[in-house]
Amino acid sequence: MTDAALPDASRLPDETAPATSAAGLIVCPRCDALYKARRPGFGELATCPRCHKVIAAPRHKAGMQIIAMSVASLIMTVGALFFPFLSIEAAGLTNAASVLDVALSFSGGVLTVLVIITAAAIVVIPALRTSLLIYVLVPLVFDRAPARHAKPAFRLAEQLRPWSMAEIFALGVAVSLVKVGDLALVAFGPAFWMFAVLVVLVLLQQRYLCSWSVWDALNTPPR
């Protein structure tokens, strides 16, 4: 964390002598380096000088923006569930697939496990994660006391992050389109564009969400 956020590591020893003074200290989650915490301002980046991990990156009004994006992506997810994302036509026969069709396409045998994995990665986990974020952030943004289970909820949301794969699915749809392009006439359905919007929302959300700031807010009593 450059001088902007954290002081020289070299100054620390005397200040850390009693272990009970841990309150004002923060530790890089990646490399375990110890620093004296100073609250970074909006737009400032607090990075670990040793391993360059970004520890905190607060943004002004990020909470409200993340809530808005979460609500939007929930709506997109529900919509994308029922509308077809690809339609196919060959020799007068047509077929269209929605996410529900995909989830049900592996019916039978061991492939049922794949149904569960696919449905979880592209619908259940992303929807759960955005719902948890809304639950945690809404009271914070409106200066209320944190939601009752805000802490475990936010920890779960952070753990689910790598398993939320809606954006990978969107690219998969594009690849599929090319793959069957020779076999039949293929076209994007409305749900594909919802997934495309979802990808942008997910990426923006990841950029705006600073978990250090959320934990900070969850532990600061409302004014």
Added chain:
Amino acid sequence: MGRSEHAPALTARSAGLVGCRQCAQAWPAGTPSCGRCGAPLQSRDAKSLQKVWAWWTAGLLCYIPANLYPMLQTRTLFDTSEATIVGGAIELIHYGNVGIALIILFASVVIPVGKFVAIAYLALSTRHPSPALAHHRQLLFEVVEYIGRWSMIDVFVVAILASLVHLGSVADIKAGPASLTFALSVIFTMLSALSFDSRLIWDQVGQQEDA
């Protein structure tokens, strides 16, 4: 940057503290869970490497059948064909879709194989301290963490094709058994990478410089 990169940094462990990996708060060593966010605290995940190797082995075991069995079973008016991951990509090249074939080959062969090698290297390298390489190892770890999930793309493509292409006698595509083992392989290697305690990369740096 620059100045403190190789300087012996004061770590939470050497100061008798333990850091929360979730919210970065420091606590006295031995504190069981973080009072700020509730996450369990561990100065170093002692079982980290065991878990890494366990998931790594499971992932590798699933990756072998994923390459031997067919990913897709395609039936058209004229013939029925079964394609493995590599076979399907070669077929795409024959049809002239070199770009897509490269995406599939990259996501399903280069990334998974590269991940197995990278994770094994990271886990083994914790025994051979190297301050000079710490940054490279950290970067490698971040790349593995970030890119690993994208291997799922081939599983999704199979899922999409299998649900979309049902055109009676004209064309029909079914998912093959390899799609399941491949998905499991991706999940297991993701778990393997997530089990790796990146602080192990940096510990050695401190130790060697202190000595």
